[in-house]
Amino acid sequence: MPTTPTYPGVYIEELPSGVRTITTVSTSVTAFVGATRRGPLNQPVTITSFADFERRFGGLASQSPVGYAVQQFFLNGGSIGVVVRVAAAGTGAASGVTLDSTQTSTAAPALEVTAVEPGAWGAALRVAVDYRTPTPAETFNLQVFDTSGAVRESFADLSVRAADPRFAETVVNSGSAVVRVKVLAESRPDPVGTVSKPFAATLPDLTPEIQVKIGDVSRAVRIHDPAVDGAAPATVAELALLLERKLRALPDAPGRRAFAGTRVSVFGRRLQVVAGSTDPADVVRFLGEAANNLGLEGSVNPPVHALTGGQDGGAPGLTDLIGSEAAKTGIQALRDVQDINLLVLPELAGYASVDDAVTVVSAAQALCVEKRMFLIVDSPQAWTTLDDARAGLSAFDSVRSDHAALYFPHLELIDQLTGRLRSFPPSGTVAGVMARTDAQRGVWKAPAGTEAGLPGVRALTVPLTDRENGLLNPLAVNCLRTFPVVGPVAWGARTMAGADALASQWKYVPVRRLALMLEESLYRGTKWVVFEPNDERLWAQIRLNVGAFLHSLFQQGAFQGTSARSAYFVKCDKDTTTQDDINRGVVNVVVGFAPLKPAEFVIVKIEQLAGQFEV
Known part of the structure; x- marks a missing residue:
């Protein structure tokens, strides 16, 4: 705005440029x-x-x-x-799975997991639940795998209560790129794998041999061998580490990693044993009276839940x-x-x-x-x-x-x-x-x-x-x-x-593509003209701005001609915009350019000269 002088001295004003830049739009998206x-x-x-x-x-x-x-x-x-x-x-079916909860008197659906997009691709997804959280009696973790066993996404400390900041629907649906979930009841889905009964403060005798079966493969294992393992574990966490090491040392079926990849984790006073596989059939089962005495014949679930039902x-x-x-x-x-x-x-x-x-x-x-x-x-x-x-x-x-x-x-x-x-x-x-x-x-x-x-x-x-x-x-x-x-x-x-x-x-x-680029660039670069006073000053600004844009293209070799005059023109004056146009709120800008055309046919003429050249 103009400066109002109030004291003797020098006043400085910054004036905006009269040229409004017209930017060349993209051409190859x-x-x-x-x-x-x-x-x-x-x-x-x-x-x-x-x-x-x-x-x-x-x-x-x-x-x-x-x-x-x-x-x-x-x-x-x-x-x-x-x-x-x-x-x-008709395509629209997405793969999905419903996870049940047995925490109430009867089993009931607790969580619905669906692939984010329709198609059979979702059948390659697997989901797993565990209770290894700061509050294992109330919240749960959800992991999303693919068939290779790699963890794609992990969501921790989820709740099934809508008022909780870690409500499963809010956290997963806003953060997952592959699945969406829907809470069906205020009870957590059951954890995957085999979950033991709660251990007492003093751990039971771990020396008896027990039978472990994953899928169709059964193996015998002794959790603690004093001659080999030394002192017996004193805590549930130490027991989990020892059991995991023992299970991973057992021989697998050919080409499998069900035993070799076994995971044993702790939540509260319980153990969760999960097979190292993404095959829902690889359920871990501890068999026999010895396993029952150790509390390892608890809830038995598959290591992962597979999504099914997608259609391409x-x-x-x-x-x-x-x-x-x-x-x-x-x-x-x-x-x-x-x-x-x-x-x-x-x-x-x-x-x-x-x-x-x-x-x-x-x-x-x-x-x-x-x-x-x-x-x-x-x-x-x-x-x-x-x-x-x-x-x-x-x-x-x-x-x-x-x-x-x-x-x-x-x-x-x-x-x-x-x-x-x-x-x-x-x-x-x-x-x-x-x-x-x-x-x-x-x-x-x-x-x-x-x-x-x-x-x-x-x-x-x-x-x-x-x-x-x-x-x-x-x-x-x-x-x-x-x-x-x-x-x-x-x-x-x-x-x-x-x-x-x-x-x-x-x-x-x-x-054609050059013309499209010019049209779009001028369409976007001249929007400032709308609602400006429609007079000679506006026309001069338009000629200046559009001319500067076309001249930059001419310097890059976009047009024919050895001079700007022969390569392009911009006309916007009283000849293009009459008084009737002004009354109707119209300003007409005429832009012309001489396009380069490809040398599609190259003709070489050769003439044989008669006689001899002078030296």
């Missing part, structure tokens, strides 16, 4: 929509590496091309992805992928995500009906036009020859949009799940090439040529010659080629509207 092994349904999840995808969506699955597309995206230079898991209608459902159909705009499902779930530039739908390539695939492509293109995104379309898997591609291309005539590009043929890669060579749709790989090209050269550089290599690709399903490539290129099919030394590369950069017969101004992929 890629959305992947389709079936995955696990993950939240119809919810966009941002990932920054394939490791993120493995943690959140379960990694590769043989029946899901999305996982392979994401892997290829990051291998080829991608940095940020957004994944939307879509499942077939079938592959998502076209209605599942298209989704509902109102419910924000399928590709419509991307409507709420701000920064997405590329869209990949790798499952379409495997559709038996090309018409179904075209229907999804049509809906995806409409979304891309609305959100200023670009769609990478895979050629159908049935196109196994050049003739198949030429004959089947007419099916895409109705969806020849400048917001999409079609790539042919498919790639042959090593499937990490089987170690064998198999074919995959190229969209994820091409998206990675686009991201790498954007980072190295800029969005105005065509993602094709000898620099657009495809790392990891062993071969192409349809090797193409120059002449064969020449039959598809005029029809706006971007071919993938293999050249000696260079290897597999992307060898086309046309939009689906780039067929020679259409003569579209958006013929080339880099031209």
Whole structure:
């Protein structure tokens, strides 16, 4: 605000700059929509590496091309992805288990544990309960394992009382990435394993031999052998350590670790003995009168509880992928995500009906036009020859949009799940090439040529010659080629509207993607104009801000021309905004740019000169 001088002297004011910075938006954030092994349904999840995808969506699955597309995206230079898991209608069953409590007169359900997301993946989860807490008579611990036996999550000192700060539902449901729980009664679930009766202050005689059975394997053990172990244990904790050592020394069944991994813990004056296994059948039983005298014939439960009942459902159909705009499902779930530039739908390539695939492509293109995104379309898997591609291309005539590009043929890669060579749709790989090209050269550089290599690709399903490539290129099919030394590369950069017969101004992929970047950047960078006084001072500011933004791109080589005047212009004055526009609250800004177009055809002319050169 202006300074009001009150005394003789020098006053200093800081004035804001007249230039409002317009920031270049991202150009290569890629959305992947389709079936995955696990993950939240119809919810966009941002990932920054394939490791993120493995943690959140379960990694590769043989029946899901999305996982392979994401892997290829990051291998080829991608940095940020957004994944939307879509499942077939009716899928929704999640694995779960109900834990009982026998602390009352009759056994009753106490705690329901359910996998956080639907699908059969939850069947690999195991849960265990123990009472090894500061208040063993009131609270319990809950651990979540996987089938390998590794502890994934652990929650301590839980309560079944809703008023308690450690209420199980509150603690677990807010902190777990894999399960949700529901308390069914105000009684704790029973601990897993075998729980002894309370020991008296003086421990009983531990020298008699007892029988221990885990699963189908029975072994004899003497807890305390004075000749070997020395003095007898004096406390329950010492007894637990000695018993654990003795049990772990017993021989296991071949390939098992039920005895070798046995855990013996203490809560209060009781022992809890749990087999070192994630097999619910490996129940620890102490047999005989000697075991009863030691109080080891207490409650007997499995070492873990397995979650069951999850269903994956079938592959998502076209209605599942298209989704509902109102419910924000399928590709419509991307409507709420701000920064997405590329869209990949790798499952379409495997559709038996090309018409179904075209229907999804049509809906995806409409979304891309609305959100200023670009769609990478895979050629159908049935196109196994050049003739198949030429004959089947007419099916895409109705969806020849400048917001999409079609790539042919498919790639042959090593499937990490089987170690064998198999074919995959190229969209994820091409998206990675686009991201790498954007980072190295800029969005105005065509993602094709000898620099657009495809790392990891062993071969192409349809090797193409120059002449064969020449039959598809005029029809706006971007071919993938293999050249000696260079290897597999992307060898086309046309939009689906780039067929020679259409003569579209958006013929080339880099031209369309550059325009999308400019549109989104100017859309976000000029919002400050709204509700400003609509006069010449505003127009001058707009020209200054937009011009500064375009000039920075010109200096990076984004436009044609040797001077700024020939490369771009910004017009905002009384010619673009009339008095009638001012009265209606409208300001019109006209921006023009001269895009760089790829050198698609290089013609070298050679002439033989007659006569001799003068020396």
